[in-house]
Amino acid sequence: MARIRVGIVGVGNIASMLVQSIEYYKRIDSREGLIHEVIGGYGIEDIEFSYAIDVSEAKVGKDLSEAILEYPNLVRMPLKVPKLGVTVRMGRILDGVAPHMAEDFRPSKTHPEPSLEDIVGELLENDVDVLVNLLPVGSEEASKFYAEAAAKAGVSFVNAIPVFIASSRNGIVEEASMRGAPILGDDIKGQLGSTIVHRALASLIRMRGAKLLETYQLNIGGNTDFKNMLELERLSSKKVSKTMAVASTQEKPETLVKEGKVYAGPSGYIPFLGNTKISHMYIKVQAFAGSEVEIELRLKVDDKAMATPVLVDTIRVAKILKEHKIGGSIPWASAFYFKHPPIPVKSDYEALKMLYEGLEKLGAKVKPVLLEYY
Numbered sequence: 534m535a536r537i538r539v540g541i542v543g544v545g546n547i548a549s550m551l552v553q554s555i556e557y558y559k560r561i562d563s564r565e566g567l568i569h570e571v572i573g574g575y576g577i578e579d580i581e582f583s584y585a586i587d588v589s590e591a592k593v594g595k596d597l598s599e600a601i602l603e604y605p606n607l608v609r610m611p612l613k614v615p616k617l618g619v620t621v622r623m624g625r626i627l628d629g630v631a632p633h634m635a636e637d638f639r640p641s642k643t644h645p646e647p648s649l650e651d652i653v654g655e656l657l658e659n660d661v662d663v664l665v666n667l668l669p670v671g672s673e674e675a676s677k678f679y680a681e682a683a684a685k686a687g688v689s690f691v692n693a694i695p696v697f698i699a700s701s702r703n704g705i706v707e708e709a710s711m712r713g714a715p716i717l718g719d720d721i722k723g724q725l726g727s728t729i730v731h732r733a734l735a736s737l738i739r740m741r742g743a744k745l746l747e748t749y750q751l752n753i754g755g756n757t758d759f760k761n762m763l764e765l766e767r768l769s770s771k772k773v774s775k776t777m778a779v780a781s782t783q784e785k786p787e788t789l790v791k792e793g794k795v796y797a798g799p800s801g802y803i804p805f806l807g808n809t810k811i812s813h814m815y816i817k818v819q820a821f822a823g824s825e826v827e828i829e830l831r832l833k834v835d836d837k838a839m840a841t842p843v844l845v846d847t848i849r850v851a852k853i854l855k856e857h858k859i860g861g862s863i864p865w866a867s868a869f870y871f872k873h874p875p876i877p878v879k880s881d882y883e884a885l886k887m888l889y890e891g892l893e894k895l896g897a898k899v900k901p902v903l904l905e906y907y
Protein backbone atom coordinates (compact mmCIF):
# COMPACT_ATOMS: atom_id res chain seq x y z
CA MET A 534 0.00 0.00 0.00
CA ALA A 535 1.28 3.46 -0.88
CA ARG A 536 2.16 5.88 1.89
CA ILE A 537 0.47 9.27 2.30
CA ARG A 538 2.99 12.11 2.10
CA VAL A 539 1.76 15.04 4.15
CA GLY A 540 2.90 18.65 4.16
CA ILE A 541 2.08 20.97 7.06
CA VAL A 542 1.57 24.74 6.90
CA GLY A 543 1.91 26.15 10.44
CA VAL A 544 3.88 23.96 12.85
CA GLY A 545 1.82 24.91 15.90
CA ASN A 546 -0.01 22.90 18.53
CA ILE A 547 -2.21 20.84 16.19
CA ALA A 548 0.76 19.95 14.00
CA SER A 549 2.61 18.93 17.14
CA MET A 550 -0.29 16.73 18.28
CA LEU A 551 -0.56 15.20 14.79
CA VAL A 552 3.12 14.27 14.61
CA GLN A 553 3.29 12.97 18.19
CA SER A 554 0.03 11.01 18.01
CA ILE A 555 1.01 9.25 14.78
CA GLU A 556 4.17 8.12 16.55
CA TYR A 557 2.01 7.05 19.53
CA TYR A 558 -0.26 4.87 17.39
CA LYS A 559 2.73 3.35 15.56
CA ARG A 560 3.99 2.04 18.89
CA ILE A 561 0.78 0.38 20.07
CA ASP A 562 -1.55 -2.24 18.57
CA SER A 563 -4.78 -0.57 19.63
CA ARG A 564 -6.55 1.87 17.32
CA GLU A 565 -8.98 3.10 19.97
CA GLY A 566 -9.68 6.82 19.83
CA LEU A 567 -9.55 7.14 16.04
CA ILE A 568 -12.74 8.04 14.20
CA HIS A 569 -12.05 5.46 11.46
CA GLU A 570 -9.40 2.80 11.83
CA VAL A 571 -9.25 2.19 8.08
CA ILE A 572 -10.34 4.35 5.12
CA GLY A 573 -9.82 2.90 1.64
CA GLY A 574 -7.14 0.56 2.97
CA TYR A 575 -5.21 3.36 4.72
CA GLY A 576 -4.51 3.32 8.43
CA ILE A 577 -2.93 6.04 10.59
CA GLU A 578 0.43 4.27 10.23
CA ASP A 579 0.41 5.04 6.48
CA ILE A 580 0.67 8.79 7.11
CA GLU A 581 4.18 10.23 6.86
CA PHE A 582 5.53 13.76 6.74
CA SER A 583 7.44 15.05 3.75
CA TYR A 584 7.21 18.85 4.06
CA ALA A 585 6.59 21.58 6.63
CA ILE A 586 6.44 25.37 6.56
CA ASP A 587 6.41 27.97 9.34
CA VAL A 588 7.71 31.51 9.74
CA SER A 589 8.90 31.38 13.35
CA GLU A 590 12.64 31.82 13.96
CA ALA A 591 12.32 29.09 16.62
CA LYS A 592 11.01 26.53 14.11
CA VAL A 593 12.35 27.29 10.62
CA GLY A 594 15.50 25.29 9.80
CA LYS A 595 14.82 22.62 12.46
CA ASP A 596 13.81 19.01 11.91
CA LEU A 597 10.03 18.72 12.23
CA SER A 598 10.45 16.38 15.23
CA GLU A 599 12.20 19.23 17.10
CA ALA A 600 10.22 22.19 15.75
CA ILE A 601 6.96 20.72 17.12
CA LEU A 602 8.32 21.13 20.67
CA GLU A 603 9.47 24.73 20.26
CA TYR A 604 7.92 27.73 22.00
CA PRO A 605 5.01 28.50 22.15
CA ASN A 606 3.82 24.93 21.41
CA LEU A 607 2.42 23.14 24.45
CA VAL A 608 1.63 19.54 23.37
CA ARG A 609 3.88 17.00 25.12
CA MET A 610 2.99 13.33 24.74
CA PRO A 611 5.05 10.88 26.81
CA LEU A 612 7.26 9.77 23.90
CA LYS A 613 10.09 11.09 21.76
CA VAL A 614 9.50 11.44 18.03
CA PRO A 615 12.65 10.32 16.17
CA LYS A 616 14.21 12.65 13.58
CA LEU A 617 11.88 12.79 10.59
CA GLY A 618 14.32 14.13 8.01
CA VAL A 619 11.94 16.99 7.22
CA THR A 620 13.42 20.46 7.73
CA VAL A 621 10.85 23.18 8.41
CA ARG A 622 11.01 25.70 5.55
CA MET A 623 10.42 29.43 5.67
CA GLY A 624 6.93 30.46 4.57
CA ARG A 625 5.34 33.72 3.38
CA ILE A 626 4.27 35.78 6.39
CA LEU A 627 1.47 37.86 4.79
CA ASP A 628 -1.30 38.16 7.43
CA GLY A 629 -0.32 35.00 9.36
CA VAL A 630 1.15 36.92 12.28
CA ALA A 631 -1.10 39.49 13.97
CA PRO A 632 0.78 42.41 15.60
CA HIS A 633 -0.12 41.17 19.11
CA MET A 634 1.27 37.69 18.24
CA ALA A 635 4.69 38.84 17.05
CA GLU A 636 6.29 37.85 20.39
CA ASP A 637 4.82 34.33 20.19
CA PHE A 638 5.30 33.53 16.51
CA ARG A 639 8.55 35.61 16.18
CA PRO A 640 8.89 35.76 12.37
CA SER A 641 12.40 34.96 11.17
CA LYS A 642 14.42 37.89 9.86
CA THR A 643 17.23 35.73 8.47
CA HIS A 644 15.33 33.42 6.10
CA PRO A 645 14.03 34.95 2.87
CA GLU A 646 10.31 34.56 2.18
CA PRO A 647 9.51 32.24 -0.76
CA SER A 648 7.48 33.12 -3.86
CA LEU A 649 4.39 31.19 -4.96
CA GLU A 650 6.52 29.44 -7.58
CA ASP A 651 9.04 28.43 -4.87
CA ILE A 652 6.28 26.75 -2.83
CA VAL A 653 4.86 24.99 -5.91
CA GLY A 654 8.36 23.71 -6.69
CA GLU A 655 8.93 22.52 -3.10
CA LEU A 656 5.58 20.69 -3.04
CA LEU A 657 6.50 18.86 -6.25
CA GLU A 658 10.11 18.16 -5.18
CA ASN A 659 8.91 16.64 -1.93
CA ASP A 660 6.18 14.61 -3.61
CA VAL A 661 3.52 15.97 -1.24
CA ASP A 662 0.11 14.29 -1.53
CA VAL A 663 -1.82 16.37 1.00
CA LEU A 664 -1.05 19.88 2.32
CA VAL A 665 -2.73 20.68 5.65
CA ASN A 666 -3.44 24.32 6.49
CA LEU A 667 -2.92 25.00 10.21
CA LEU A 668 -2.37 28.76 10.17
CA PRO A 669 -3.75 31.08 12.87
CA VAL A 670 -7.37 32.24 12.53
CA GLY A 671 -7.58 35.40 10.40
CA SER A 672 -4.81 34.31 7.97
CA GLU A 673 -6.93 35.07 4.91
CA GLU A 674 -4.20 36.04 2.48
CA ALA A 675 -1.67 33.49 3.71
CA SER A 676 -4.20 30.62 3.52
CA LYS A 677 -5.18 31.56 -0.02
CA PHE A 678 -1.50 31.83 -0.97
CA TYR A 679 -0.76 28.26 0.17
CA ALA A 680 -4.06 26.91 -1.21
CA GLU A 681 -3.20 28.37 -4.61
CA ALA A 682 0.26 26.79 -4.48
CA ALA A 683 -1.31 23.40 -3.67
CA ALA A 684 -3.80 23.78 -6.54
CA LYS A 685 -1.03 24.69 -9.00
CA ALA A 686 1.05 21.71 -7.86
CA GLY A 687 -1.94 19.35 -8.10
CA VAL A 688 -1.70 18.62 -4.36
CA SER A 689 -4.73 17.97 -2.08
CA PHE A 690 -5.46 20.77 0.38
CA VAL A 691 -7.08 20.19 3.78
CA ASN A 692 -8.19 23.55 5.15
CA ALA A 693 -8.46 23.11 8.92
CA ILE A 694 -9.12 26.78 9.62
CA PRO A 695 -12.05 29.20 9.23
CA VAL A 696 -10.93 30.96 6.07
CA PHE A 697 -13.49 30.15 3.44
CA ILE A 698 -11.65 28.38 0.63
CA ALA A 699 -13.54 25.11 -0.08
CA SER A 700 -16.83 26.89 0.65
CA SER A 701 -16.41 29.93 -1.59
CA ARG A 702 -15.84 30.79 -5.22
CA ASN A 703 -12.38 32.26 -5.40
CA GLY A 704 -10.59 30.96 -8.47
CA ILE A 705 -8.56 28.52 -6.38
CA VAL A 706 -11.30 25.88 -6.37
CA GLU A 707 -11.57 26.15 -10.16
CA GLU A 708 -7.81 25.78 -10.64
CA ALA A 709 -7.74 22.81 -8.23
CA SER A 710 -10.65 21.25 -10.06
CA MET A 711 -8.80 21.51 -13.39
CA ARG A 712 -5.70 19.88 -11.94
CA GLY A 713 -7.44 17.05 -10.08
CA ALA A 714 -6.45 18.49 -6.69
CA PRO A 715 -9.18 18.10 -4.03
CA ILE A 716 -9.85 20.82 -1.44
CA LEU A 717 -11.50 19.74 1.81
CA GLY A 718 -12.78 22.34 4.28
CA ASP A 719 -13.46 24.66 5.89
CA ASP A 720 -12.64 24.73 9.63
CA ILE A 721 -12.19 21.35 11.33
CA LYS A 722 -15.16 20.11 13.41
CA GLY A 723 -13.44 18.46 16.38
CA GLN A 724 -14.08 14.82 17.32
CA LEU A 725 -16.11 15.68 20.43
CA GLY A 726 -15.66 19.44 20.45
CA SER A 727 -18.17 22.15 21.24
CA THR A 728 -19.55 22.37 17.68
CA ILE A 729 -20.43 18.70 17.27
CA VAL A 730 -21.93 18.47 20.79
CA HIS A 731 -23.93 21.67 20.27
CA ARG A 732 -25.13 20.45 16.85
CA ALA A 733 -26.16 17.09 18.29
CA LEU A 734 -28.28 18.77 20.98
CA ALA A 735 -29.79 21.22 18.49
CA SER A 736 -30.64 18.33 16.11
CA LEU A 737 -32.19 16.38 18.97
CA ILE A 738 -34.53 19.29 19.71
CA ARG A 739 -35.79 19.23 16.13
CA MET A 740 -36.02 15.45 16.07
CA ARG A 741 -38.34 15.58 19.10
CA GLY A 742 -40.68 18.14 17.50
CA ALA A 743 -39.58 21.02 19.74
CA LYS A 744 -38.26 24.43 18.70
CA LEU A 745 -34.91 26.00 19.48
CA LEU A 746 -35.61 29.56 20.66
CA GLU A 747 -32.15 30.83 21.51
CA THR A 748 -28.73 29.45 22.28
CA TYR A 749 -25.17 30.43 23.05
CA GLN A 750 -21.82 28.68 23.22
CA LEU A 751 -18.95 30.42 25.03
CA ASN A 752 -15.45 29.02 24.73
CA ILE A 753 -12.34 29.75 26.77
CA GLY A 754 -8.82 28.41 26.41
CA GLY A 755 -5.19 29.27 27.05
CA ASN A 756 -3.14 28.50 23.91
CA THR A 757 -1.95 30.71 21.05
CA ASP A 758 -5.11 29.84 19.09
CA PHE A 759 -7.19 31.62 21.76
CA LYS A 760 -4.64 34.41 22.24
CA ASN A 761 -4.61 35.07 18.48
CA MET A 762 -8.40 35.41 18.53
CA LEU A 763 -8.25 38.30 21.03
CA GLU A 764 -8.12 40.52 17.98
CA LEU A 765 -11.81 40.76 17.11
CA GLU A 766 -11.30 41.41 13.42
CA ARG A 767 -9.41 38.13 13.00
CA LEU A 768 -12.17 36.00 14.43
CA SER A 769 -15.14 37.18 12.42
CA SER A 770 -14.99 34.15 10.09
CA LYS A 771 -14.60 31.82 13.12
CA LYS A 772 -17.87 33.19 14.53
CA VAL A 773 -19.67 32.77 11.20
CA SER A 774 -18.33 29.23 10.91
CA LYS A 775 -19.32 28.19 14.45
CA THR A 776 -22.67 29.98 14.43
CA MET A 777 -23.72 28.55 11.06
CA ALA A 778 -22.62 25.06 12.15
CA VAL A 779 -25.22 25.19 14.95
CA ALA A 780 -27.91 27.16 13.11
CA SER A 781 -27.76 24.90 10.03
CA THR A 782 -29.33 22.06 12.04
CA GLN A 783 -32.57 24.08 12.27
CA GLU A 784 -35.50 24.75 9.94
CA LYS A 785 -34.69 28.41 9.19
CA PRO A 786 -31.01 28.94 9.97
CA GLU A 787 -30.73 32.36 8.30
CA THR A 788 -33.69 33.77 10.29
CA LEU A 789 -32.27 32.49 13.58
CA VAL A 790 -28.90 34.08 12.85
CA LYS A 791 -30.44 37.33 11.55
CA GLU A 792 -32.51 37.67 14.71
CA GLY A 793 -29.39 37.08 16.82
CA LYS A 794 -30.78 33.91 18.42
CA VAL A 795 -27.59 31.84 17.96
CA TYR A 796 -24.20 32.85 19.32
CA ALA A 797 -21.18 30.57 19.13
CA GLY A 798 -17.62 31.76 19.31
CA PRO A 799 -14.35 32.05 21.19
CA SER A 800 -14.91 34.17 24.28
CA GLY A 801 -11.78 34.39 26.34
CA TYR A 802 -8.06 33.71 26.69
CA ILE A 803 -6.96 32.39 30.07
CA PRO A 804 -3.26 31.41 29.83
CA PHE A 805 -3.24 28.85 32.66
CA LEU A 806 -5.76 26.71 30.76
CA GLY A 807 -3.11 25.89 28.13
CA ASN A 808 -4.60 23.47 25.58
CA THR A 809 -7.65 22.80 27.76
CA LYS A 810 -10.77 24.27 26.26
CA ILE A 811 -13.88 24.84 28.31
CA SER A 812 -17.16 25.40 26.61
CA HIS A 813 -20.40 26.59 28.23
CA MET A 814 -23.59 26.05 26.30
CA TYR A 815 -27.12 27.23 26.93
CA ILE A 816 -30.20 26.34 24.91
CA LYS A 817 -33.74 27.57 25.42
CA VAL A 818 -36.41 25.41 23.81
CA GLN A 819 -40.15 25.64 23.26
CA ALA A 820 -41.78 22.23 23.64
CA PHE A 821 -45.29 20.76 24.11
CA ALA A 822 -48.10 23.33 24.50
CA GLY A 823 -45.61 26.19 24.75
CA SER A 824 -43.73 24.73 27.73
CA GLU A 825 -40.11 25.83 28.07
CA VAL A 826 -37.06 23.62 28.40
CA GLU A 827 -33.60 24.91 29.28
CA ILE A 828 -30.37 23.00 28.73
CA GLU A 829 -27.04 24.05 30.22
CA LEU A 830 -23.86 22.15 29.58
CA ARG A 831 -20.16 22.43 30.38
CA LEU A 832 -17.67 20.63 28.14
CA LYS A 833 -13.97 20.31 28.97
CA VAL A 834 -11.64 18.94 26.31
CA ASP A 835 -8.03 18.84 25.20
CA ASP A 836 -8.57 21.18 22.25
CA LYS A 837 -5.77 19.76 20.11
CA ALA A 838 -6.74 16.13 20.75
CA MET A 839 -10.18 17.01 19.35
CA ALA A 840 -8.91 18.45 16.06
CA THR A 841 -6.24 15.82 15.31
CA PRO A 842 -8.35 12.66 14.73
CA VAL A 843 -10.39 14.62 12.19
CA LEU A 844 -7.17 15.43 10.35
CA VAL A 845 -6.15 11.77 10.47
CA ASP A 846 -9.40 10.95 8.63
CA THR A 847 -9.42 13.87 6.19
CA ILE A 848 -5.80 13.34 5.15
CA ARG A 849 -6.73 9.80 4.08
CA VAL A 850 -9.91 10.94 2.29
CA ALA A 851 -7.92 13.69 0.51
CA LYS A 852 -5.33 11.15 -0.66
CA ILE A 853 -8.03 8.82 -2.04
CA LEU A 854 -9.69 11.70 -3.92
CA LYS A 855 -6.33 12.71 -5.40
CA GLU A 856 -5.68 9.13 -6.53
CA HIS A 857 -8.98 9.33 -8.42
CA LYS A 858 -8.07 12.79 -9.79
CA ILE A 859 -11.21 14.29 -8.27
CA GLY A 860 -10.29 17.95 -7.86
CA GLY A 861 -11.88 21.12 -6.51
CA SER A 862 -14.23 21.43 -3.59
CA ILE A 863 -15.93 18.14 -2.64
CA PRO A 864 -19.12 18.75 -0.58
CA TRP A 865 -19.74 15.07 0.27
CA ALA A 866 -16.21 14.67 1.63
CA SER A 867 -16.33 17.82 3.75
CA ALA A 868 -19.75 17.93 5.44
CA PHE A 869 -19.00 15.36 8.17
CA TYR A 870 -15.61 16.78 9.06
CA PHE A 871 -15.86 20.58 8.82
CA LYS A 872 -17.88 23.33 10.48
CA HIS A 873 -18.29 25.37 7.29
CA PRO A 874 -18.48 22.88 4.40
CA PRO A 875 -19.31 23.92 0.82
CA ILE A 876 -22.88 22.68 1.34
CA PRO A 877 -24.10 22.66 4.97
CA VAL A 878 -26.03 19.54 5.97
CA LYS A 879 -28.71 19.58 8.67
CA SER A 880 -27.65 16.44 10.55
CA ASP A 881 -24.32 14.72 11.05
CA TYR A 882 -26.04 11.41 10.27
CA GLU A 883 -26.83 12.79 6.82
CA ALA A 884 -23.25 14.06 6.47
CA LEU A 885 -21.81 10.65 7.38
CA LYS A 886 -24.14 8.92 4.90
CA MET A 887 -22.94 11.29 2.15
CA LEU A 888 -19.33 10.52 3.03
CA TYR A 889 -19.86 6.76 2.94
CA GLU A 890 -21.79 6.90 -0.35
CA GLY A 891 -19.03 9.01 -1.93
CA LEU A 892 -16.27 6.69 -0.73
CA GLU A 893 -18.25 3.61 -1.77
CA LYS A 894 -18.41 4.93 -5.35
CA LEU A 895 -14.61 5.09 -5.32
CA GLY A 896 -14.40 1.54 -3.97
CA ALA A 897 -13.01 2.80 -0.63
CA LYS A 898 -14.27 0.84 2.38
CA VAL A 899 -14.25 2.16 5.94
CA LYS A 900 -13.83 0.41 9.27
CA PRO A 901 -15.73 0.73 11.56
CA VAL A 902 -18.97 1.66 9.82
CA LEU A 903 -20.16 4.35 12.22
CA LEU A 904 -23.66 4.65 10.75
CA GLU A 905 -24.45 1.53 12.75
CA TYR A 906 -24.21 3.62 15.94
CA TYR A 907 -26.63 6.35 14.89
Ligand SMILES: NC(=O)c1ccc[n+]([C@@H]2O[C@H](COP(=O)([O-])OP(=O)(O)OC[C@H]3O[C@@H](n4cnc5c(N)ncnc54)[C@H](O)[C@@H]3O)[C@@H](O)[C@H]2O)c1
Binds near residue numbers: 543547670756761837
Ligand atom coordinates in the same frame (compact mmCIF):
# COMPACT_ATOMS: atom_id res chain seq x y z
N1 LIG B 1 -9.77 22.20 18.13
C1 LIG B 1 -8.88 22.95 17.52
O1 LIG B 1 -7.78 23.11 17.96
C2 LIG B 1 -9.24 23.59 16.21
C3 LIG B 1 -10.47 23.33 15.60
C4 LIG B 1 -10.76 23.92 14.37
C5 LIG B 1 -9.83 24.79 13.79
N2 LIG B 1 -8.65 25.05 14.43
C6 LIG B 1 -7.70 26.00 13.80
O2 LIG B 1 -6.50 25.36 13.41
C7 LIG B 1 -5.46 26.35 13.32
C8 LIG B 1 -4.18 25.82 13.95
O3 LIG B 1 -4.36 25.70 15.34
P1 LIG B 1 -3.08 25.58 16.29
O4 LIG B 1 -3.61 25.47 17.67
O5 LIG B 1 -2.13 24.57 15.77
O6 LIG B 1 -2.43 27.05 16.09
P2 LIG B 1 -1.05 27.60 16.68
O7 LIG B 1 -1.26 29.00 17.08
O8 LIG B 1 -0.51 26.65 17.70
O9 LIG B 1 -0.06 27.50 15.41
C9 LIG B 1 -0.04 28.37 14.33
C10 LIG B 1 1.31 28.25 13.64
O10 LIG B 1 1.29 28.97 12.40
C11 LIG B 1 2.55 29.60 12.22
N3 LIG B 1 2.42 30.69 11.24
C12 LIG B 1 1.93 31.94 11.40
N4 LIG B 1 1.92 32.60 10.21
C13 LIG B 1 2.43 31.75 9.29
C14 LIG B 1 2.64 31.85 7.88
N5 LIG B 1 2.33 32.95 7.21
N6 LIG B 1 3.17 30.78 7.22
C15 LIG B 1 3.48 29.62 7.90
N7 LIG B 1 3.27 29.48 9.24
C16 LIG B 1 2.75 30.52 9.92
C17 LIG B 1 2.91 30.04 13.63
O11 LIG B 1 4.29 30.34 13.76
C18 LIG B 1 2.49 28.81 14.44
O12 LIG B 1 3.54 27.87 14.49
C19 LIG B 1 -6.03 27.61 13.98
O13 LIG B 1 -6.49 28.50 13.00
C20 LIG B 1 -7.22 27.06 14.77
O14 LIG B 1 -8.23 28.02 15.02
C21 LIG B 1 -8.34 24.47 15.62
